[in-house]
Amino acid sequence: MTLQADLKTAQDRLAEYLAEARHAVAFTGAGLSTESGIPDFRSPGGLWTQNKPIPFEIFLAHRAARTEAWRRKFAMDAAFSSAKPGRGHLALARLIQDGQLSGIITQNIDGLHQASGVPPDALVELHGNGTYATCLDCESRYELDWVHTQFHAHGELAPDCPACGGPVKSATISFGQSMPQGEMLRASAMTRSSDLFIVIGSSLVVYPAASFPIRAKQNGARLVILNREPTELDDLADLVVRAEIGDVLAPFA
Ligand SMILES: [Zn+2]
Missing domain, CATH: 3.30.1600.10 (SIR2/SIRT2 'Small Domain')
Incomplete structure (x- = not known):
């Protein structure tokens, strides 16, 4: 694992990885939407506590x-x-538009990827709508x-x-409810075809969320984890960036 604390270096490395990738896939969680004012329910003080x-x-x-x-x-x-899309959402929408990103798998149910202009065929909503x-x-x-x-x-x-x-x-999709079959299949296919897998704002504690980056890595993809807090899978990643997501992704928008 390479933990990159310097923002500029992290951005340069990410840009390099994106340029080298043929099928980059982003996997997004609650941390992406906190900038839009939607709280991370699992964080300390969050609604779920x-x-x-x-x-x-x-x-x-x-x-x-x-x-x-x-x-x-x-x-x-x-x-x-x-709530409006944040800098992270806008950057990802731009990367999709430019063909630098093939797709987004999201755990979020806030609709902000759609609001930022990501087309349905490039988006998998794992936890429903x-x-x-x-x-x-x-x-x-x-x-x-x-x-x-x-x-x-x-x-x-x-x-x-x-x-x-x-x-x-x-x-x-609630706790204890089975995952939607169609979305799981689409997410698996996206993961299989990826050669760069970028986790953004997910702590990767909930199964099956954590299984996607693991499978991507096993398939030979590069793994990037961009999250404010450490995650369970940091040791697996090629690049770990612990910073504000909007700050890191802003230049990509
Ligand atoms: Zn009925």
């Missing part, structure tokens, strides 16, 4: 848990609806406005699917 996440099993079993999940979701959407809801039984799609209206029409109560009575959930 105050509100324990609701496991999928509990969500399915209890309406009270579903109601609490929707209450949190609406509160977060209200707080972060004005928070901009709509689905019935977990019949897979009917529901808009958040509809859920919001139903929620309040019954004195803050999670609505059931009108078609089949099943539980309605935002189209994101």
